[in-house]
Each structure stands twice: as structure tokens, then as C-alpha cells.
Amino acid sequence: MKQQDTTEKKPGILDRLPKLGKTSQFVLLIGIFLVIFVGLFMLDRQLSTKKTELNGTMTNLQRILSGAQTPQSKFESDLAVATAESEAAKGAYPDPNQAPEIMDSLLELASANDIYVISTAISSDTKKGDIGPTLTFTLGLKGQIPKFENFLLALDSKLPTSQISNFTFTVASIEGNYDSGTVKITVLSYAGE
Numbered sequence: 220m221k222q223q224d225t226t227e228k229k230p231g232i233l234d235r236l237p238k239l240g241k242t243s244q245f246v247l248l249i250g251i252f253l254v255i256f257v258g259l260f261m262l263d264r265q266l267s268t269k270k271t272e273l274n275g276t277m278t279n280l281q282r283i284l285s286g287a288q289t290p291q292s293k294f295e296s297d298l299a300v301a302t303a304e305s306e307a308a309k310g311a312y313p314d315p316n317q318a319p320e321i322m323d324s325l326l327e328l329a330s331a332n333d334i335y336v337i338s339t340a341i342s343s344d345t346k347k348g349d350i351g352p353t354l355t356f357t358l359g360l361k362g363q364i365p366k367f368e369n370f371l372l373a374l375d376s377k378l379p380t381s382q383i384s385n386f387t388f389t390v391a392s393i394e395g396n397y398d399s400g401t402v403k404i405t406v407l408s409y410a411g412e
Contacts, residue, residue, distance in 0.1 A: 312380050315343060315352050315408045321378065325356060325404070328377050332370040334362035335397070353405050355384065360400040364388055367400050380407040 313321055318341050329336050338359030344352055360367060367388060374381050381404050388400035 313354075313378075313406065313408050315354060317408075318343070318354050321354065321406060322356060324377055325358060328373055329358070329360065329370055332362075332366045332373065334360050334366050334370055337361050337399075352408055354408055356404045356406065358402050358404070360388075360402060361397045364390065364398045364400075367398070367402075371402070374404065378404070378406055381405065382407075 322339060322341060326336055326339075336358055338357075340357040342355045342357075344355070360370075367386075371383060371386065374383070383402065384405045385403040386400065388398060391398050
């Protein structure tokens, strides 16, 4: 007698799907594969963007780490240049003891602009600011207002550290008389260390 085979066959993938027609089963499988493929595709896109960003960061780090260190001589030459520039800038600031020479240059400038100086005064503020003490020159002027303006404009080239603190002028009421004015000029000076 023949024995009957009691082992059962396992159903295949198509047999496990719900009882649908062959075409519906095929469309369902394609849908499943598309969902998986789209998910993996999106994951790959995000990873490639992140990979590009990380590669750029790595390249920058390698450049920084592999860069040659700046030699001490470069720092010393930069310090020498900065020191020379600082000394040159200090040279633009007059010494407080040069107040008479500064007044003489202001008088020459007024004369060059056809202005008569009728009074002068010099005062010094000895408290030190960022640079040093300030010198204040007060000049009484007599002439014509356009020439006063030329005088004031020429101050910048004559005294680069000067600042006009106060300027008043009076127009002559009688024709042929001179206009008058008073100018207060503050000059920053450098007293050294």
C-alpha cells in the first residue's frame, strides 16, 4: 500500500496574496515595489546632500590642518610695520611745547588769505585724553567773510589734528568796513610717554 504524503506544501508568494485576479496581483506587487523604491530614492537623495556637506567640511578641516604655520619673522615684520605707522601718526600730532610755532602758522595762513588778526589767545588743557593734551587757539579776525571761509578750509591741510570749536562772525553794517569774526581752534597734541 501506498502511503499518502502528509506533508503540505507551503503556499508561494502569489498564493499568499488576497484572492485577486492575476492582473490585480501584478499591480499590487508593482505598487509595493514603487513604495519601497521611492522611499529608498528619497533617503539616498538626503544622504547624498549630507555627504556633500560633510565632504566640504572635511576638505576645509584638511586645509586648516595641513596649512603651514606662520613663521615668527612674519609676525615680527608686521609688528615693525605697525610700529612705524604708529610713529608716523604720532608725528602728525604737534608737541604741546610747539604752541608758539602753531600760532605763527595760523597767523601766516590768515595773512595768506588776506585776513587781519586783531587778537590772539592760547590756552592748554593739560588733562590727557586718548592722545594727549589739547591746545586751544582763539583768533579775532578782520576781513571779508568769503576769505574767512577759505581760511577755515585751509586749516585741515595746515593742522590735520585741528578742530574748529567755535566760529562767530559779524557782517559790517557800513559799506567799506571789514567784517569781523572770532574762531576758536582746538588742536590735539601728543606729549609722548
